[in-house]
Structures are given as structure tokens and as C-alpha cells.
Amino acid sequence: MRTLQYYFDCYGTGIAYNGCGLIEFLRVKVVAFKIGLLGLGTVGAGTAEILLSPDGRHPLLQELEIYRVGVRDISRTRSLQLPENVLTTDLEAIATDPEIDIVVELIGGLEPARSLILQAIASGKHVVTANKAVIARYGNEIFEAANNKGVYVMLEAAVGGGIPVIQSLKQSLGANRIQTLTGIVNGTTNYILTRMQTEGADFAEVLADAQQLGYAEADPTADVDGLDAADKIAILASLAFGGRIKLADVHCEGIRKVSAADINYADKLGFVIKLLAIAQETSRRNGEQAQGESELLSIRVHPSFVPKTHPLASVNGVYNAILVEGEPIGQLMLYGRGAGAGPTASAVVSDIMNVAAILKTETVPIPHPLLSCSHQHYCKIAPMQELVTRFYARFLTRDTPGVIGKLGTCFGNHKVSLESIVQTGIHDDLAEIVVVTQDVREGNFQQALDEIRAMEAVHSIASTLRVL
Ligand SMILES: NC(=O)C1=CN([C@@H]2O[C@H](COP(=O)(O)OP(=O)(O)OC[C@H]3O[C@@H](n4cnc5c(N)ncnc54)[C@H](OP(=O)(O)O)[C@@H]3O)[C@@H](O)[C@H]2O)C=CC1
């Protein structure tokens, strides 16, 4: 019997010595790390595609093997050619399989995703996930379990799709004091708003396209109502400001109320409408901040008027961007595709590679201080009434004399200064009046609106949107 001894270089090229000194050159796949993939949908299939075609990419990819793939319906026709016997519907068996090194959770939703992640951790596996919903809700439980077990939970794909924003906040920007994050972090809504703005397209039709393109969540209300963006800004804020965020503290409004009329007015006034996710340190008012007390954080998701000259105004379609402001970096904008198979899979695979690289180089796994999460305290959140911002408002009023004056006086009484106020036309006996304020306290603006709503001359407040 001939025994061969193999020596491999990092590219997987092997040199084999047999007993007679004969040298054979082989091209062999060196498998060092076994991947258990949970989910083979948009992102799962994109991830498998990269892992199955390592040529021309980083050599570390040659050392990764898709060992098992868990799906719901094994009989579904798949465009991917996977090795035999890899597919299974037993996801728990993957999460606990002693052969598997890294579990990649790409099924989405809360359960069974959360339980599978926890099972994988308990079984000593490193986890890579794209699931912002689970991390924003159960991050504390998951990271605590991971720290206790000495494993990593990586989530680059969970925010901004292919944009390396998590890695940037954890590592590259670690030297900074972050002051503000302003992001377009939901691809579906940015795609919808862009097409409504540029083509006057119908909301429902564009949403169906976003679903078809694989951008939307299984339940697209998470996108449309701002919940997905809220999950994402909670995750980013936690990294940027070094504390836990309770999801209930994130003020959240979606894009359902954005009408064609508002899009039109925005354009005329020099703005575009974007769904923004913002986390910003705000000083306490009137020197209320005691020594040693941390700043308050304003954290919110809502559609906003964005000046056409602002860098975020030209982020269109499925593209996302996160504008980071910090000291000493100043302004920095990360831009790229925020959803879709390829870009998201790029982030998933880079996380897998990061874990594989650590496993290759560390003999005793100790939590890497820049990759693991150790926050214990919760960030203090500023109430929305204290937010200082500009507003746009559109009123439908009865065409009675002096109505503009009445609105102006009411705003003045509540310390709301106006930048502009215009009457734009009369439809169905109602005059349309559009107002843009200067920076005002949100609480004061809302009080003025309550009074205006009750005015005899005012038919309705058609819309209000914050202005960046
Ligand atoms: N789509 C995108 O652009 C992005 C998605 N994400 C996140 O990535 C994750 C995956 O999203 P996406 O790929 O779009 O989702 P899909 O709905 O396209 O795919 C989900 C996959 O998981 C499987 N699956 C779902 N539930 C179960 C279950 N209970 N048991 C077994 N298998 C299950 C499905 O199986 P089957 O194939 O048999 O139906 C399918 O393969 C989500 O957390 C999402 O938020 C993050 C960034 C971007």
C-alpha cells in the first residue's frame, strides 16, 4: 500500500511524496472549516454562490466548506448546484452538529432564528447572522451567551447590506467619539421613494418590484413602517455610543404617509424625501447634565425632507448610506448597496472569513476586544418633545381672509419661527398652505399644531415631516 504525505500551501496546491520519492503535484481543496448554513433564500443562495466559487477571491475561501444547509422545503427547485446530501430540514441538527465550526443564520424572523443561534452558541459554534430583527431584540441574551462560551457572533450583513459599516464602527473608527449617525439604511423604502420621486410610480407597484428583487423582508411591513430601519439604527447606535438600546425607545415612523403632493412640494422647495435613521448625542437642556453623567441620545426613524445639496440626497434606489460624524474624523460617508443577494452575501462571507482567520491563528479563543460585544449599561434616550429640528407642514384651510396670519400668530405664540409660509392654490374650496419652520423644539411645534387643528378656518393638517 502506498502512503502519501501531503504538504499544502495556503492556496491549496499540494505536493505529495510517495515512498519511492516520486513527487506529485495536486490541486486539492483544503478543508479546514465547516459551515452550517441555515437558509438558502436570497441571502443564503448568494452566500453559497460565493463559497462555491472561491477562485479569484481571498485564498482563505478555499478552506471553507458548506457542510450542511437547512431549509424549510427540501423539494423546492433551487438554482444552485449543492453537493449531495447537504440539504436538510433539520436545522437544530445543524446548530448542534459537532463537525460544524461556524453556523450562518440566514432564515430571518424571530423564531426559530433566536433559538437556533442560542443552540449553536451553546454547542460552541461561532455564529454569523444577517438577522437585525433578532439582534436588535435579543442581542443582550445572544452576546452574553457568546461571551460566556468564548465564541463570536458576527453581523455585518445585518445593517447596510454590503456596506462594511459594522466593521467600520467596531474597528476602523474605534478611536473616535461619535456624535451623530444619519443613515438611509433600508433598501426597500429608498427604492420605493426614489421611484415615486423620479417616475411618479405607484407605491404598491414599486413595493411588489422590491419584493421581486429580493430586497424586502418576508413581511414587508417591517420595511414600509420603518421597523427594519429602527432595528438597524439601534444596532449601529449601540456600537457607536457604547451602550445597549431598548428598541421601544427608538421613535419610529414609516413611509406610508408620504404622498405624491409632499414629494412635489419637496422638489419645488429644493428637497428630496428620504427615510432617515438618526442617532445623535444631544446636550441636556439648561445645563441639567450633572458631572460624570452621560449625554442623552436622540434615536429615531422617520421620513425627512433632505436638502438636495446634502450628501444623502443623492443616495437612490437600493443604495444605502451612513453619514458618520465624530471627533476627530469629522464627516465620513459609507455608501453601497443595502440589500439584495450579492451585496449582502459579500458581508456574510467576510464575517465567515474573519472568524476563520481567528480560528486559524488563535489556539485558545479569547474574546477579541474589537469583535466581541461587552456593553452592560443602557444608553439614556432623549424624549422626542426635546428634539430640536426644522419642520415642513401642509395645511388645508377654508378660504377665509386672514388664515395665514392666524397660523403665523399661533406658531409665534409657541416660539415656532417660520422660514417660509406660502399659499399654493385652491382645490375643492380648500386652500393649501405650506410652511417650513426654522429649528424649533418638537414639543412646541406639536402644541402649536394641536391649537391649529382646532381652528375653525383649518380643515385639516394634511402632513408634517421633519426637515434635515
Ligand atoms: N434580502 C436582503 O436583501 C437582505 C436580507 N437580510 C436578512 O437576511 C435574512 C434572510 O433574508 P432573505 O434571504 O431575504 O430571506 P428569504 O425569505 O429569501 O430566505 C429564507 C430562507 O430561510 C429558510 N427558512 C425560513 N424559515 C425557516 C424555518 N422555519 N425552517 C427552515 N428554513 C427556514 C427558507 O427555506 P425555503 O427556501 O425552503 O423556503 C429560505 O431558504 C433575514 O434575516 C433578512 O432580514 C439582510 C440584509 C439584506
Ligand SMILES: N[C@@H](CC=O)C(=O)O
Ligand atoms: N429589507 C431590507 C433588507 C436588508 O436589510 C432592506 O430593504 O433594506
Ligand code: NA
Ligand atoms: Na453591512
